[in-house]
Amino acid sequence: xxxxxxxxxxxxxxxxxxxxxxxxxxxxxxxxxxxxxxxxxxxxxxxxxxxxxxxxxxxxxxxxxxxxxxxxxxxxxxxxxxxxxxxxxxxxxxxxxx
Amino acid sequence: xxxxxxxxxxxxxxxxxxxxxxxxxxxxxxxxxxxxxxxxxxxxxxxxxxxxxxxxxxxxxxxxxxxxxxxxxxxxxxxxxxxxxxxxxxxxxxxxxxxxxxxxxxxxxxxxxxxxxxxxxxxxxxxxxxxxxxxxxxxxxxxxxxxxxxxxxxxxxxxxxxxxxxxxxxxxxxxxxxxxxxxxxxxxxxxxxxxxxxxxxxxxxxxxxxxxxxxxxxxxxxxxxxxxxxxxxxxxxxxxxxxxxxxxxxxxxxxxxxxxxxxxxxxxxxxxxxxxxxxxxxxxxxxxxxxxxxxxxxxxxxx
Ligand code: SF4
Ligand code: SF4
Numbered sequence: 001x002x003x004x005x006x007x008x009x010x011x012x013x014x015x016x017x018x019x020x021x022x023x024x025x026x027x028x029x030x031x032x033x034x035x036x037x038x039x040x041x042x043x044x045x046x047x048x049x050x051x052x053x054x055x056x057x058x059x060x061x062x063x064x065x066x067x068x069x070x071x072x073x074x075x076x077x078x079x080x081x082x083x084x085x086x087x088x089x090x091x092x093x094x095x096x097x098x
Numbered sequence: 099x100x101x102x103x104x105x106x107x108x109x110x111x112x113x114x115x116x117x118x119x120x121x122x123x124x125x126x127x128x129x130x131x132x133x134x135x136x137x138x139x140x141x142x143x144x145x146x147x148x149x150x151x152x153x154x155x156x157x158x159x160x161x162x163x164x165x166x167x168x169x170x171x172x173x174x175x176x177x178x179x180x181x182x183x184x185x186x187x188x189x190x191x192x193x194x195x196x197x198x199x200x201x202x203x204x205x206x207x208x209x210x211x212x213x214x215x216x217x218x219x220x221x222x223x224x225x226x227x228x229x230x231x232x233x234x235x236x237x238x239x240x241x242x243x244x245x246x247x248x249x250x251x252x253x254x255x256x257x258x259x260x261x262x263x264x265x266x267x268x269x270x271x272x273x274x275x276x277x278x279x280x281x282x283x284x285x286x287x288x289x290x291x292x293x294x295x296x297x298x299x300x301x302x303x304x305x306x307x308x309x310x311x312x313x314x315x316x317x318x319x320x321x322x323x324x325x326x327x328x329x330x331x332x333x334x335x336x337x338x339x340x341x342x343x344x345x346x347x348x349x350x351x352x353x354x355x356x357x358x359x360x361x362x363x364x365x366x367x368x369x370x371x372x373x374x375x376x377x378x379x380x381x382x383x384x385x386x387x388x389x390x391x392x393x394x395x396x397x398x399x400x401x
Contacts, residue, residue, distance in 0.1 A: 006251075007249070046211075047390070048247075050394065
C-alpha cells in the first residue's frame with residue numbers, strides 16, 4: 001500500500017511552496033510542532049484506513065502564506081527546524097522559485 | 099426532483115438550484131444498514147442516504163450562516179419522500195468544512211477521505227485523481243483503486259479559483275451561474291488569462307476589461323482560463339494519474355473542466371447524467387461519508 005502524502009501550500013507566479021508530510025511515517029510525536037519558530041504546524045486527526053490517526057499538518061492560517069511564514073528557515077536547503085526535528089523523515093519542504 | 103424555475107429579470111445571478119432526489123425503484127426495510135453522510139461545505143450543504151452501501155437519496159441546499167442548521171436542512175431534504183426518519187439511520191458521518199458542526203453525526207471525517215471514496219463510488223475503481231472544486235477551496239487528491247487517499251493537496255491562496263469566485267463573476271457579468279461554463283466557451287479565440295490573485299482583484303481587472311470593450315464572454319473566458327491553470331498546477335503537484343474526475347460544485351462548469359482537459363492533455367471521465375437519473379458529482383463527499391458510516395457501523399457491530 002502506498003503511503004498517504006499530504007501537501008500544504010501553493011503554486012503562484014513566483015514558484016511553488018509546499019510543506020509535504022508523509023502521514024504513514026509521521027507518528028504524531030509533535031517534535032516538529034514544538035521546533036517551528038513560526039508556530040505554523042499543528043497535530044491533526046486524520047481518518048486513514050477506518051482509523052483515526054494523529055499526524056502533523058500546517059495550520060489553516062499559514063497554508064495561504066507559507067512562502068512568507070517559512071522564508072526565515074530557508075526551506076529550500078531542506079534543513080529547516082521542522083525537517084531536522086523529525087526522526088522518521090516524515091516532513092520535508094518543497095521550495096522551487098522560478 | 100424539483101425542477102429549476104425559469105430565470106427572471108430580477109434574478110440573483112449567483113444563485114444555483116437546490117434540489118433533492120430519491121432513487122426510483124429502491125425499497126428499504128428495518129433490517130437494512132441505512133446510513134447517511136452530511137457534507138457541510140462553505141457554500142453548499144449536501145446529504146446522502148445509502149441502503150447497504152448503495153445510494154438511495156440525497157439533497158443539496160445552500161449553506162446558511164449556521165452550520166448545524168444547514169446540516170439538518172440538508173439531511174431533512176435527503177430524507178424527504180423516503181419515509182425514513184433520522185432515527186432509522188444506523189450511523190451518520192459528518193464531513194466538509196463545517197463537519198464539527200453536524201449535531202446528529204456519530205463521527206466527523208475530513209472531506210479529503212470522503213471525496214476520494216465518493217468519487218470511487220460514482221465513477222468506479224479506475225479513478226486515480228480527483229479534483230474537488232468547492233465553494234472556498236480546491237483539493238487535488240490522488241487515490242488508489244479502493245478510493246484510499248495516497249496524496250492530497252488542499253487549498254489555494256484565495257477564493258478566486260473557487261465556486262464562490264464564480265458566483266461573484268456571475269453577478270458582475272449578470273450571467274446565471276448555471277450557464278457560466280457554456281458562455282465562457284462562446285469565444286472565437288481564447289484570450290490570455292487574467293492575473294487573478296484574489297476575487298477583489300480579479301473583479302477590478304474584469305471591470306477594466308469590460309470598459310476596454312471586451313465582451314462578457316471574453317472576460318469570462320479569461321477568468322475561467324486563469325482558474326483552470328491554477329487547478330492544473332495543483333493536479334500536477336500531487337501527480338496526475340488517469341483517470342481524472344472533477345467533483346464539487348464546479349464539476350458542472352464545462353468551461354472549467356474542458357480547459358483543464360486541454361491544459362493537462364487528458365480527458366476527464368464523463369459526468370454521470372445527474373439531471374436524468376445519475377449520481378450528482380456534487381454529492382461525492384456526502385456519498386463517501388455515508389459509505390464510511392456503513393463501514394464504521396459494521397466495525398462497531400463486530401467489536
Ligand atoms: S516530527 Fe515528524 S513524526 Fe513527529 S509529528 Fe512532526 S512530522 Fe510527525
Ligand atoms: S520551514 Fe520553518 S516556519 Fe516553516 S514549518 Fe518548518 S520550521 Fe516552521
